[in-house]
Amino acid sequence: MTLARISPALQTAALRREHRYLATLEALVRFESPTHDKALVDLLMTHLEATLVGHAWETERLPREAVGDVVVARKGWDEEAAGPRTLLLAHADTVWPQGTLAETPFRREGDRVYGPGILDMKAGIATATEAVCLLEESGVALRGPVTLLITSDEEIGSPHSRELIETLAREHDRVFVLEPGRDDGALKVGRKGVGDFFLTFVGKSAHAGNHPELGASALRELAHFLLFVEALADPEADTSVNLTVAQGGTAANVIAERARATVDFRVLRLGEAERVIQAVEGYRPADARVQVIVEGGLNRPPMEPTAANLALFEEAKSYASGFGVALEGAVVGGASDGNFTSAMGLPTLDGLGAVGGGPHARHEHIRVRETLERVALLAALLAA
Numbered sequence: 304m305t306l307a308r309i310s311p312a313l314q315t316a317a318l319r320r321e322h323r324y325l326a327t328l329e330a331l332v333r334f335e336s337p338t339h340d341k342a343l344v345d346l347l348m349t350h351l352e353a354t355l356v357g358h359a360w361e362t363e364r365l366p367r368e369a370v371g372d373v374v375v376a377r378k379g380w381d382e383e384a385a386g387p388r389t390l391l392l393a394h395a396d397t398v399w400p401q402g403t404l405a406e407t408p409f410r411r412e413g414d415r416v417y418g419p420g421i422l423d424m425k426a427g428i429a430t431a432t433e434a435v436c437l438l439e440e441s442g443v444a445l446r447g448p449v450t451l452l453i454t455s456d457e458e459i460g461s462p463h464s465r466e467l468i469e470t471l472a473r474e475h476d477r478v479f480v481l482e483p484g485r486d487d488g489a490l491k492v493g494r495k496g497v498g499d500f501f502l503t504f505v506g507k508s509a510h511a512g513n514h515p516e517l518g519a520s521a522l523r524e525l526a527h528f529l530l531f532v533e534a535l536a537d538p539e540a541d542t543s544v545n546l547t548v549a550q551g552g553t554a555a556n557v558i559a560e561r562a563r564a565t566v567d568f569r570v571l572r573l574g575e576a577e578r579v580i581q582a583v584e585g586y587r588p589a590d591a592r593v594q595v596i597v598e599g600g601l602n603r604p605p606m607e608p609t610a611a612n613l614a615l616f617e618e619a620k621s622y623a624s625g626f627g628v629a630l631e632g633a634v635v636g637g638a639s640d641g642n643f644t645s646a647m648g649l650p651t652l653d654g655l656g657a658v659g660g661g662p663h664a665r666h667e668h669i670r671v672r673e674t675l676e677r678v679a680l681l682a683a684l685l686a687a
Contacts, residue, residue, distance in 0.1 A: 310625030310683050316441055317433075317679035324433050324675060325416065327354075331425040332409045332418040336371070338396040338458045344371025347395050351428070351453060358436060360451070370463050371396065371455030375471070378435060379448040386447025389685060390475040392468065392640045393428045393656070394457035398663050407665055415659070417668045426669050427481030427656025428453060434681040444687040450475065454640065460497075460602045461640055468643050477615060477650045479684065480641035483662060484654035485633045488673055491653035492616045493634035494642055495541070496576055496605030500566040500583055502528065503596040504551070508560035518558025519592035522551045525562040527589040532566055535579050542575045543636075544568045566599075569636055573646075576601045603638040604646035611650035619652060622683040628676055655681050 317324075334347035348364065352374055355362050360376040367373060374395075397420030409418035418425075431451050438445065452471055454464040461468065472478060484490055504525050509518030529546045536544040544566065551562025566583070570576045580600055588595050606612070616632045623630045633654075645651040658673035660666070 310622050310679070313437065313441065313443075313682050313686075314626035314676060314679040316437055317675045317682070318672070320433060320437065320678070321671060321675060324429060324678065325411075325671070327433060328416070328421065328426055328429040329409050331428060332421050333404065335399065335401050335404050336395050336397055336420065337400050338370065338398070338456055340401060341367075341369070341371050343401060344396055344455045348372045348374050348453070348455070351395065354432065355451075358432060365467070367455060367463055373455055373464060373467065374453045376451040376453075377448065379445045380450075384448045386445070386687065387476040388448045388474065389450070390472055390478045390644070391431050391449060391451045391481060392478060392644070393431060393451065393481040394424060394454045394640070395428065396455050396458050397423065397425075398458050414671050415668045416671060417666065419667065422483045422657055422659040422667050422669055423662040424482055424656050426659070426674060427483065430656050430674070430678050430681055431481055434678050434685060437678060437682045438686055443682075445685055446687045447476075449685060457640055461643075464640070465643055468640050469647060472644045472647055472649055475649065478641060478644040478652070479655050479681065480639055480651065480653035481656035482639045482641070482653055483657045483659060484677070485635060486660045487631070488658045489631040489633040490616055490619060490655065491635055491641075492612045492632040493571065493608035494606040494638050494653065495569040495571055495636045496573065496601055496642060497603045497638040498568045498570075498576060498580070498599065498601040500568070500597060500599040502564045502566070502598075504528070504562040504564070505594040505596070506558070506560050506590070507592060509558045511556045511558055515558055519590050520558050521562035521593055522559040524588050524590055524593040524595065525549060525551060525564055528564065528586065528595070531586060532583060535568075535582055537575065540575055541571045542569070542579065544579060571605055571634065572607065573605055576605070603642040606638070606642040606645040606651060606653070608632075608634055609645065611648070612645060612652060615650045615652040619680060619684060623676075623680055625683075626676070626679060628680075
């Protein structure tokens with residue numbers, strides 16, 4: 304049976320799994336898992352590990368000291384495995400502190416289901432596990448070996464997971480990222496690269512009334528720098544540069560000796576990142592008496608809309624059209640772990656986890672029918 308004929312059947316089967324999908328999802332949402340609470344994240348990882356083992360995944364749990372543990376699960380990795388090797392990227396951590404669930408509980412209102420972390424990205428994990436179950440229960444084989452990686456620090460830039468992500472990526476032929484789609488359901492074929500600079504300005508204090516001329520104001524230098532750095536933005540290239548946090552000074556009658564600032568920059572092309580980094584690192588103070596210390600740089604490289612990424616999107620688009628869903632591809636400002644794999648040259652498609660709105664907001668939700676169609680779409684992409 305061809306995939307063109309399988310796709311509508313997968314859609315029908317996915318829609319029939321609504322109760323099961325939502326039960327799986329509710330269980331995940333009820334495990335609160337803020338990134339910086341290792342104990343809570345580990346409880347969720349224990350639940351996930353047991354669930355995956357129950358569905359005959361081969362699992363490995365990798366301990367982490369500073370953040371929650373990591374789970375790696377595999378399907379179809381036997382000696383005779385053929386077909387493209389697929390890496391599914393997911394994360395268990397959320398931005399929501401413990402106690403949020405009591406304030407914004409898991410609940411359904413019509414076609415929408417709400418809960419902290421439900422869209423970003425508990426639903427993505429549920430979509431991955433349910434898509435594979437859907438294939439198995441439909442008697443459809445996997446097209447090739449599959450690895451599901453569930454990390455615990457994506458919301459803070461994946462500092463403890465990046466090496467593992469890139470190591471696993473080298474063992475695979477393509478990557479599907481289970482972050483949510485754009486609010487309108489579009490898949491993500493590109494993402495901006497994200498970076499931060501952390502600057503310290505060290506000047507010279509003096510009495511603001513008696514001898515201001517003897518001081519070298521760190522705050523004044525920060526003001527000069529603000530104008531300099533934000534001028535590096537290039538709207539035509541879709542490069543944004545914003546000084547987002549500033550602190551300085553000690554008292555109303557003292558010329559500020561120290562100040563600090565944080566800069567957020569986002570780029571669509573690696574060349575733009577290099578331009579911004581070079582400019583910031585080459586900054587020369589307007590007041591030579593003030594020392595400027597620059598730390599930071601590019602946290603995640605851009606996920607450029609490469610030919611390989613676009614080819615994956617076209618494949619997904621063709622499968623979705625088989626069950627009457629029109630897909631769009633989008634380039635968005637936020638980053639994900641797919642930025643790492645795409646920058647390595649691996650075909651990467653993002654936004655396959657769920658459809659909804661309000662990520663990182665109190666009204667975070669999924670739309671049930673469209674999310675179940677994501678389950679069918681992922682199943683089609685994984686099917687033989």
